[in-house]
Amino acid sequence: MDKSYQPKDIEQRLYERWEEKGYFAPQGDGEPYCIVIPPPNVTGTLHMGHAFQDTIMDALTRYHRMQGHRTLWQPGMDHAGIATQMVVERLLNAEGTSRRDLGREKFVERVWQWKDESGGQIARQTRRLGASVDWSRDRFTMDEGLSEAVRHVFVQLYEEDLIYRGKRLVNWDPVLHTALSDLEVLADDEAGNLWHFRYPLASGEGQLVVATTRPETMLGDSAVAVHPEDERYKDLVGQEIVLPIVGRRIPIIADDYVDPEFGTGCVKITPAHDFNDYDIGKRHDLPIYNILTDDAALNDAVPEAYRGLDRFVARDKIVEEFKELGLLEKIEDYTVKIPRGDRSHAVVEPYLTDQWYVKIEPLAKPAIEAVESGRIRFVPENWSKTYFDWMYNIQDWCISRQLWWGHRIPAWYDEAGNVYVGHDESAVREKHGLGPGIALRQDEDVLDTWFSSALWPFSTLGWPEKTDAVKEFYPGNVLVTGFDIIFFWVARMIMFGMKFMDDVPFREVYIHGLIRDQDGQKMSKSKGNVLDPLDLIDGIDLESLVAKRTAGMMQTHLAPGIEKATRKHFPDGIDAYGCDALRMTFGALATTGRDIRFDLGRIEGYKNFCNKLWNAARYVLMNTAALDDGDLEFSAADRWIRARLDATTRDMHRHFGSYRLDLAVQAIYEFTWHEFCDWYLELSKPVLQSDESSAALQRGTRRTLIDVLEALLRLLHPLIPFVTEEIWEQVAERAGIDADTIMLRPYPEASDDAADDDAVADIEWVKQFVLGIRQIRGEMDISPGKPLTVVLQQASESDRRRAGDHAHLLQRVGRVEAISVLADGDQPPPAATALLGDMRLLVPMKGLIDVDAERARLEKQMDKVRAELAKATGKLANENFVNNAPPAVVEQERERVLEFEKTLTQLEEQLRKLDELA
């Protein structure tokens, strides 16, 4: 083995072998365990969030696979309608052509081409992350089987009246020319104005002042509303306004919606271009004046001078004209929420169009119950509240999109505009008796991407076919995802799962946090703070990183700032940490539902951890070459480390069971480094490197070294698959295990044997002994290599026994040359002191210890003890404590006081000794 761990050499080689051998496919006949991957968008590349999520899922998958479950991690990708179409359109633009130039068919072909390239990139990244997905079952939301599932669902919902077509206001993206669902619209505060317009009464007597953030929509006004109880305007209700510029007479109406406290208490009503106004319009039967085109320019319904103007140009012109007419009361600065498309970032318009909708309430009900009843559990639990909030107020889902890339809606129209829904055209013709003479044309629209995503937990398994996979792997066990898509995806999977499978799609939803940069900022391309997980695995130099972050930016003016920040945060680029280190870091950061600041310091530490493990293995392998059969005798250290391994194994099961990968990482890190390496390996040396130990004892230690390391590797494997596999192959051979991979070995189970208390106590005593000596060395500046003589004062029977039994350990690990026991009544020599229970460890000074330094040490220790003593006696002096606290707690406190007092006496005595000397 190399002297240090070199991940680069082994990761890809191992992954290829695992894949070739088919280890990722479900194996055996254990209980099924299934996770479906949240399918990444084909367009993109995997970012830190994906890598984090994949790490969690892979750890769970490997853990369950090792437990003998028939484990499936279902992979796949999403066609991501809008996102993908935008990317390809941008490519076309760069080539000087466009979607429209190509035409629908050619364009879609082109997207498929792009999908193959981009999807390949994602698959490569997924492999580099070590994800043990079953590639043989890889699916894509637009492949034939999934498209079949989509059509099936659409047709059934339509036939059950749960899908309908309707003309209403939708969120219209005037750049992409498509409708959007509510969820795809993001409203953020932007600086704007509030314009106050005077609207003259038709009676000619007076005017009303209305305030608006969108002056141009006044061209579509069909009323002015006031609150019914508003005394100022009560008498005007029923009268009319003459709408300036347009000249239309519109009524003054009364509606509760109006807040009399806001502005003037008068609201202009534009039913075609505002959701609230639309509702009011319906309540009052107002005419609807659509004044916009698909591009959000003004259409022919407005006065000639405004026709064809962009909405924002028209806005200025309207304001100008009001000013000229003397009808502009005032302009205020005002912060407005501007709705923008989440992909195009264009300002979205409420717009009246024909769209397809899913009637959501009947679907939402069982989905709410599924969570209420506990059939689906959110982890952490509080996310269920978010889920309920949305589900209780859920709106019908607009599922049609005016795009070319996606599942075409399976609806056909005849020339009269009658709509027929069916699997395909021939099915429609057959069902409705439409002969070949009748021309049908298919709906031009495609479905919202999330419509097919909602079917993912069962469509990927072959549904609507009744496949074995469906029977076996539905419902899945856990969904691992981010909170940002609880509404988009999680809720919809639950609704469709309940509807079509009559069962929940998964039993638990593990919601993880968002990966942020070192300053807590969300990672995004435009901020230039994204990290490519592969760059953390393979490393990248500064110049390449800068180039990568500033390349292909939409807003090029941000590049210099990004470059500066990048040079500041990564002055030396990024080291190659290897996949395992990255995964271990993600695991350690996977705390319950809180966002994660990704810190390079952490990954560095886990790279070191991998190296530590590597070197521990080197030591074990070096020392176990000569394994032979024969009697085994296990030392106290052997028995101790096995007990510790058992305890750690229990911890690992508990933490995996509760999705606390952070605690799992912490527990296994602690065991590996601070118990196995720091102590056990050191304690094994005196046994193996001494002629005095018996062959049986040496055998026992060798056996333990191999056994514990082998189990440790299995405990670690779900988290750090590569380095564990690489080491394991050699260790397994030594251990006499005949198997090809650690992946399919059983996950360790804690033994039922009671912990070996004697051995544990002995080794704890040895540790305390050594630590005491080391402390004296450290603080007295005695070289670690210098052998010391130790005198035991007030040694009990068991202290003496232990000192005798483990003298060889103390000698080697503590560099204690000689131990002598001070007889009762004998004068102790001037010495530096450490305490071990009631016993004192004395390191005689013989010129090597500084009296003042030792005095300072003692004073410091005594201060600490005195503080604690004061606290404890204070407690006991409190009658309430003594009377009310559980007896065990009180008793414990009494014992502590005795301990402290005894310790204090000892230290005082020692201090006196020093004073005598001085």
Place this chain on the structure above:
RNA sequence: UGUCCGAUAGCUCAGAUGGUUAGAGCGCCGCUCUUACAAAGCGGAGGUCGACGGUUCGAAUCCGUCUCGGACUACCA
């Protein structure tokens, strides 16, 4: 608008059901290249647990109020 989350060492974070001296990693300060590992070993310093009240014998932990962050959600034109 409503809901939720967070505030613990210089930094990034752990701290079930309230109970010994509040922990880890990194960083920092010393000392060591001791034959698995300097990507290491050993020792050490560093925290009135956001603020104020309350419950309790006892609060980082439970309950209120507040401050400062963050997220989601709904909005008054």
